[in-house]
Amino acid sequence: MTEKETVVEDSDYVELPAAPVSRIFRSTASVKFLRQLSWIAEQQAVNKIGVKMELETRRLGDAAGHRESRAPRRYRVGRRPSAAVVFLLNSLTGLSLLTMPFGFQQSGVILGSLTVFASMAVSYITATFMLEALTIANALNYEKAEENALENEPERRERLRDERKNIEEKVEKGISDSPPFRKGTLEYFKEEMRKKNACREFKIRERVELGAMGQLVLTSEFSGTAANLIYMVIVSYTYGTASALVVTVATSWGHTMQNIATLCGLELDEMLAYNVSVIISFLITVPLSFADLQKTKKFTFVIMVCRFAAILILLLVASWQSYRRVQEEGWTTVMKGVPLWQPSGFVAVFGNSVFLFGLHHYLPSMMSPLEPQSQAPGVIRCGFGICYFLLVAVCFTALTAWGGETHAKCASHPGGHFCSIQPLYNLNFSPLSLGGGSVALFLLAYPAMAIASIPVAVITTRNTIGQWLGGWLEKRGVPLARLQESYTRPNIILTLFVVTPPFVVALITQNVQAVIQYVGGYAGLTVAFFCPTILLYKCRQALKLDDMDAPADRPLKSSFANRFGYTLVYCSYAIALYMVTLKLFFT
Structure with missing residues (x-):
């Protein structure tokens, strides 16, 4: 990996920096779930990056909102x-x-x-x-990790369907101005993950060669x-x-x-x-x-x-x-x-x-x-x-x-x-x-x-x-x-x-x-x-x-x-x- 971070949060759900678009699924803001996806994506990687050549190890600071005695330090390792x-x-x-x-x-x-x-x-x-x-x-590869994670968590899949149904009901009542749903729940979930967590999803975890x-x-x-x-x-x-x-x-x-x-x-x-x-x-x-x-x-x-x-x-x-x-x-x-x-x-x-x-x-x-x-x-x-x-x-x-x-x-x-x-x-x-x-x-x-x-x-x-x-x-x-x-x-x-x-x-x-x-x-x-x-x-x-x-x-x-x-x-x-x-x- 080029970056190793450990962050402790008080709540499972936090509002992450993202593009100004409406959120349908709460899971796209779950730090616990996002860490789980990152772990699965890294396990699926065939050609892992590792640490090579010239290295830089630098302390990034303590996690926000935590005292130094409680929060683990974060380090970044990679080629300068x-x-x-x-x-x-x-x-x-x-x-x-x-x-x-x-x-x-x-x-x-x-x-x-x-x-x-x-x-x-x-x-x-x-x-x-x-x-x-x-x-x-x-x-x-990250989206394959999403599919694997949801396949093993029927409760989360059901929650996603409920959240989508809730938005659909609001659209029917005129409470929400979201566009009509014409695709499956998983496809909408993936699209929201791309918009809300682009830096995580499009991060280079694996060396995918040209061929x-x-x-x-x-x-x-x-x-x-x-x-x-x-x-x-x-x-x-x-x-x-x-x-x-x-x-x-x-x-x-x-x-x-x-x-x-x-x-x-x-x-x-x-x-x-x-x-x-x-x-x-x-x-x-x-x-x-x-x-x-x-x-x-x-x-x-x-x-x-x-x-x-x-x-x-x-x-x-x-x-x-x-x-x-x-x-x-x-x-x-x-x-x-x-x-x-x-x-x-x-x-x-x-x-x-x-x-x-x-x-x-x-x-x-x-x-x-x-x-x-x-x-x-x-x-x-x-x-x-x-x-x-x-x-x-x-x-x-x-x-x-x-x-x-x-x-x-x-x-x-x-x-x-x-x-x-x-x-x-x-x-x-x-x-x-x-x-x-x-x-x-x-x-x-x-x-x-x-x-x-x-x-x-x-x-x-x-x-x-x-x-x-x-x-x-x-x-x-x-x-x-x-x-x-x-x-x-x-x-x-x-x-x-x-x-x-x-x-x-x-x-x-x-x-x-x-x-x-x-x-x-x-x-x-x-x-x-x-x-x-x-x-x-x-x-x-x-x-x-x-x-x-x-x-x-x-x-x-x-x-x-x-x-x-x-x-x-x-x-x-x-x-x-x-x-x-x-x-x-x-x-």
């Missing part, structure tokens, strides 16, 4: 907004920050900056869709096909992400091994070093894919520090090199070598930008532990904004620093020649002689730390496939719980089925840009733009939240979820698909 921004930046500044300078070289600074900004803006809109859909998925959300709200025959398509897209995207990570890690390790061999006076074949790195990465990844990655907080923190330190060094070295070029060649000459607008390279930037901001399938896990949950949109805005300015700075300094280089590849020894921008930007720093070559080795090796992200991608893909095939597996006597247990036969088979293809792809090609362009341009685009939009629309339909009397104070309600917002996202999706297809297959 500042910590959430740091962890979000850690995810955003991974692979794409290294591949984006090459994309900017292909598309130009202006077109690249605009493409990334447009992708970021639409991704933020759909991220708010994802957050609201997450709250509605939790509300659906599971599709299964929850896409229930018709046609929608069932749509749910399967969502699973297919997610699996394709996570496979592509894992493949790009494997290529990046193996390439970084391979070049690091070459540099070390050169420093030792030896020569190492580039292809051999790469293939050996792929095999070593596979041997490390397989056991980690069965481990409990929730206990690797310290390791994650070390990786985060190294990554931010490397980015700072990349910026400082490229800025110094740019300054030297300007001093030697003049500003005008340097800027003439910087491309500004090259539409033929649009796909290179767009695929990278989708990989960069397309974190929507991770948002339930990343944002659920946040406390207060209302800060989630601000965390995403802050993380996206910092990442955008950081990325533009890295790409611009890269173009000004290395734009005049003519060598296709950099030297593998300190003090050697530099080269034009490489598909992985850190490879541009292999000839750096700073620190006797140690800084160059650090910059070459640090992307290899992304190996810690490969098991995460594998586990995400495995769990998604497990959820997708859940019914089929259950019919064949394979409980889903066995997929979560390490080294059971079903878990081993499914894990190997997931972990092997990315390494096969890495052995076939080292072209990480190609992987990003195709996977990001199609599967990534669909996960980031289309899926959150259709899921929010169907989630709202499931609870009829587009009605005029829907609660206006729902937590994490997206201000973009209207006809204009939906149209903007769908048009952006269609235009992007058209441009990606045109550039990849017809030019």
